[in-house]
Amino acid sequence: MPETAQPASTGVSPETEITAALGTRSIVLVGMMGAGKSTIGRRLAARLRLPFLDADAEIEAAAGMSIPDIFETRGEPDFRDGEARVIARLLDGGPAVLATGGGALMREETRNRIRDKAVSIWLKADADIIMRRVKRRADRPLLQTVDPEATVARLIAEREPVYRHADLTIWSRDVPHEKIVEECVGALHALLCGGVATPTATEVPGELGAS
Ligand code: S3P
Numbered sequence: 001m002p003e004t005a006q007p008a009s010t011g012v013s014p015e016t017e018i019t020a021a022l023g024t025r026s027i028v029l030v031g032m033m034g035a036g037k038s039t040i041g042r043r044l045a046a047r048l049r050l051p052f053l054d055a056d057a058e059i060e061a062a063a064g065m066s067i068p069d070i071f072e073t074r075g076e077p078d079f080r081d082g083e084a085r086v087i088a089r090l091l092d093g094g095p096a097v098l099a100t101g102g103g104a105l106m107r108e109e110t111r112n113r114i115r116d117k118a119v120s121i122w123l124k125a126d127a128d129i130i131m132r133r134v135k136r137r138a139d140r141p142l143l144q145t146v147d148p149e150a151t152v153a154r155l156i157a158e159r160e161p162v163y164r165h166a167d168l169t170i171w172s173r174d175v176p177h178e179k180i181v182e183e184c185v186g187a188l189h190a191l192l193c194g195g196v197a198t199p200t201a202t203e204v205p206g207e208l209g210a211s
Pocket of ligand 1: 031032033034037056067100101102103104139140141142
């Protein structure tokens with residue numbers, strides 16, 4: 001059998017290299033409701049052997065009530081204050097994979113903390129996919145409007161200019177979850193360790209700024 005040259009292998013997996021490069025920084029998933037932040041985040045955390053944290057669940061635990069109840073009894077500004085505090089606390093306990101609520105990044109202090117203490121991934125989804133996914137559940141207070149499609153379109157228009165500054169962008173679409181996770185791992189490895197990312201899955205790193 002002819003001998004073929006094999007690339008030198010360090011024997012270290014991309015996952016191990018990523019967690020070594022992260023140090024105490026976390027991976028933060030940002031993007032619209034229904035983009036799959038929790039679903040992908042949980043799988044990505046398992047793959048990297050990091051704890052998975054869901055900011056919404058942590059806010060509910062801290063408040064002792066559900067997000068719809070927080071919006072109803074205390075109002076959105078109070079929810080946003082709690083959200084910023086909870087995310088700050090979770091980022092101090094890194095490394096972990098953290099899924100954030102869709103509006104979290106709209107706070108400048110949260111954006112700055114994520115830039116300093118994490119690598120951010122925007123899970124980008126188009127309006128059709130978002131609508132299809134959020135329709136399955138009625139637990140998003142912001143979408144209890146007469147025209148949820150118009151609300152989603154408005155939120156996308158307001159938020160995408162902010163999301164696009166995430167360190168990495170991965171298209172969330174209707175493919176098996178493991179494919180999206182694979183693309184996240186490839187993009188993280190390329191950004192943090194100089195590996196090769198799947199070209200179709202990633203865009204130019206943004207300015208929230210991982211180093
Ligand atoms: C919100 C998104 C929700 C939750 C709250 C507000 C938003 O989280 O934090 O209902 O402002 O987009 P998900 O993005 O996990 O649905």
